[in-house]
Amino acid sequence: MKQKVTLKQIAKELDVSISTVSKALKDSVEISLDTRQKVKAFAKLYNYKPNNIALSLKNRKTKTIGVIIPEIVHHFFTTVIGGVEKVANEKGYNVIICSSNNSFDKEVINLEMLASGSADGFILSVAKETQQKKDYHHIEETMSQGMPVVLFDRIIDELVCDKVIIDDGKGAQTATNHLLSLGCKKIAILTTVDYISVGKLRTNGYLRALRAYDITAREDYILKIEDIDNCEVEISEFLQNKDVDAIFAVNELFAVTAARVLNDQGKKVPDDVSIVGFTDGILSKHFIPSLTTISQHGEEMGIRAAKLLIDKLEGEEDVPEEYKTVIIDTSLIQRQSTKK
Amino acid sequence: MKQKVTLKQIAKELDVSISTVSKALKDSVEISLDTRQKVKAFAKLYNYKPNNIALSLKNRKTKTIGVIIPEIVHHFFTTVIGGVEKVANEKGYNVIICSSNNSFDKEVINLEMLASGSADGFILSVAKETQQKKDYHHIEETMSQGMPVVLFDRIIDELVCDKVIIDDGKGAQTATNHLLSLGCKKIAILTTVDYISVGKLRTNGYLRALRAYDITAREDYILKIEDIDNCEVEISEFLQNKDVDAIFAVNELFAVTAARVLNDQGKKVPDDVSIVGFTDGILSKHFIPSLTTISQHGEEMGIRAAKLLIDKLEGEEDVPEEYKTVIIDTSLIQRQSTKK
DNA sequence: TAACCTTACTCAAACGTTTGCGTGTGGATA
DNA sequence: TATCCACACGCAAACGTTTGAGTAAGGTTA
Structure with missing residues (x-):
């Protein structure tokens, strides 16, 4: 198992100094053409690659x-x-x-x-x-x-x-506006708990959009999901017997889970309820129906x-x-x- | 903007040698307790962290x-x-x-x-x-x-x-067997071109499973998809007017795309056509209907x-x-x- | 032939560590 | 007071690289 070749080894083999090898490889005019070619040939033969670690140490980057x-x-x-x-x-x-x-x-x-x-x-x-x-x-x-x-x-x-x-707020506002422009009036939001910054910002955007349309936000239309891994249960309970015509979900998972829950509850997307998600991931693209969503690029x-x-x-x-x-x-x- | 502190700097400040500092930090008995404590306190104060690069160079790992x-x-x-x-x-x-x-x-x-x-x-x-x-x-x-x-x-x-x-072949065989055991007889496979090793192996597994059930594989039930990004078109043409009762797809994307195509063609999954995929990803889990699949762990x-x-x-x-x-x-x- | 210039190299320091070995100081022993 | 030992520390090399400065050999000039 041959080890990695270093400048030192090349120098030894060619009976020159380490600096000569280093300079030769860099095509320095200090070194004779003859030596340069010899060194380069040798380096190529032994597949010399400078050691990054040593370089990092030297260059401090x-x-x-x-x-x-x-x-x-x-x-x-x-x-x-x-x-x-x-x-x-x-x-x-x-x-x-x-x-x-x-x-x-x-x-x-x-x-x-x-x-x-x-x-x-x-x-x-x-x-x-x-x-x-x-x-x-x-x-x-x-x-x-x-x-x-x-x-x-x-x-x-x-x-x-x-x-x-x-601009999470603006994105959420755009999403909500879209639903409003489609004539939806009873728009629920599936969001995260407040300490997740993006969740909170998106919730605010949703609220702003409603306000701009003179619609009073309703507490019971807002679900702050605690446990993402268990969101299906929370969403299912939240949506049970709730008369909404649209849902804005702050992420993909909430969106598809909502779709699944609605499906189970016998409601059709988008005929009965429209859904807009956030993040343009695999799920949004391939889900049936594919999801209208906000792309974060x-x-x-x-x-x-x-x-x-x-x-x-x-x-x-x-x-x-x-x-x-x-x-x-x-x-x-x-x-x-x-x-x- | 304070720079990262090195052994050298600590040594200078404390007016001892670099080796003393190094040894003190390692609690070497060579160094007096007094000095050790002083050095450690200083190192902590200045938040000394050994430079990984230098260590890598030294240790050659x-x-x-x-x-x-x-x-x-x-x-x-x-x-x-x-x-x-x-x-x-x-x-x-x-x-x-x-x-x-x-x-x-x-x-x-x-x-x-x-x-x-x-x-x-x-x-x-x-x-x-x-x-x-x-x-x-x-x-x-x-x-x-x-x-x-x-x-x-x-x-x-x-x-x-x-x-x-x-064992891609075995996995594919398990998938196909499952379909066979459900009574499916006309099982198509959506796979990749042959140079993708896993695609080929899975195709072989599918063929073996059919053989074990004494079902002759049909060329027109095998689709080797060239362009993954454009698989919907290929799958749609392939499935057009094809009388299959099950599909084995060698990956998630092919599986959901097939489901989508079938949906568009007015066929129901799983009632008209059963689908088994490969890879237990997000799509398989959240799709409606959720996908029976082979988990690769x-x-x-x-x-x-x-x-x-x-x-x-x-x-x-x-x-x-x-x-x-x-x-x-x-x-x-x-x-x-x-x-x- | 002394002074100078080129050419083609080598030296040595530096980056930040670790570690075996060397060494000066002080006290204890004989 | 000469000898020894422990203690506490410093020195220097090594890892692999780059690079400015130094230098020997040979040639050119006056």
Whole structure:
């Protein structure tokens, strides 16, 4: 099992110094053409590849972007990663992905691990637990050590850094408006508990849309789902004998679960009840009926986040810090779950 | 913006040598208790974290596992990653994920990049293009440089290394048998073109099951889908006026698309046609009707793959090489898309 | 032939760690 | 007071790379 070949070994074989080899490989004029060719031939033969670790240590940069997301088995987050990878690869950066699994502790561990040498900067969406605890010391610390952080989707207002978000409120308003424009009057919302920032923002958007139409929001039309894994039960009870003509769900899962429940309760989508979801994932696309939904343009978010980060990474050191918040436009995708 | 603190800085502040600081932090008896406490207090105050890069260089190992998958926006692969992460984190390993995007070139680039210092070993599922090209030099090279590789799901028979797979043929046979046992006689299969190894294996399993039931397979019951993104058209034409009572689809997407097409053609699932899919993803679970399918136990695959890799990584150097192929059992998950 | 310039290299430091070995100081022993 | 030992610490090399500065050999110029 041959080991990886280093400059030192090439130098020894060719009976020159390490620096000569290094310079020869870089086509330095300092080195004679003859030697250059010899070294290169040898390097090629032995398939020499410079050791990234040594380079990172020397250059004090890793050319690696750390991405930390709450869940890896999640369509939206993976599309964002897709966008990040696109830009990163173009600009010669590597991407390390870690999942916090929505655990505060794991988020801290991952961040600290990556921060201690593995990545130059971070793109992250915080864990649910972190949003609850409101403990952001790990992120602040990372930034104070000079590593830029870009927050996306589930951001933290208190933190001063670059951010990429969608206008959740506006998206929700668009969704609700769509239902209203179709003539729906009794619109329920399936949302999350308040500490999930995006859930709350979307709920607010829904309320604003109703107000703009002079419709009084009704408490009993709002369901804040506690346990996502068990949402079918909650939704089923909520919808039981409820006279609604439309549902706005703040995510895909709630939307399809609602469709399923309605189906079980003998109601037709969209004939009896229209549904609009949020997030344009696999489910929305392939469900029957396919779901009208709000697209968050995850890939675009990833692209923008990566660009922001790389700009910071490659920007001048002494430029006064300036942080941007990019708001990605959402768009309404009309499909079959809302009547025409 | 305070920079990251190093041993050197602590040493300077405390007016001791770097080695003293290093030893003190490791609680070496060589260092007086007094100094040890002073150093530790200082390190804590300045939040000292050893630089992983320097450690990697010194130890010639990174404690990092590289995972390369064909697609990141893919439920099955992300569940596998989930399993890998679980084991890796337990054992103190970091996980770097890269996506090849089903491109041979990107697979090569990613592998070479990670192999040149960023990871100690790899878990990988090869890109479609790689399967077509049958060019595995990058993987062979990586292994010949002493870095262990574990292949999963889309493996390469020719390569001598650890592998984790499911018995695709057996799974397909189980699926087909299930349909047969329900009394279905005219069973179509929606599969991929032959160069996708798992597609071919599953097709073979289907054929074996039919043979065991003494049913002659019919060419016109087999659809090898070329363009996945456009499968709806192909499936729709295929199913047009075809008298089938069951469909076995080799993946989730084909299964739901078939359901959609049948729905459009006015046929009921499962009353007119039963459907069994492959892969237990989001779609299968939430579709209406929910899909009977073959679960591949992705997380389990990840767990096993990570264990195999770490065993190799931490095993004795001089132990004769021995490679295992772990076969994960599939299971049939009965839901609503097949009649009772 | 002394002074100088090119050419083609080598040296050494640096990045941040770890660790075996060397060493100066002080006290205890003979 | 000479010898020894323990203690507490520093030195230096190593991991693999880059790069500015130094240098030897040979040729050119005056």
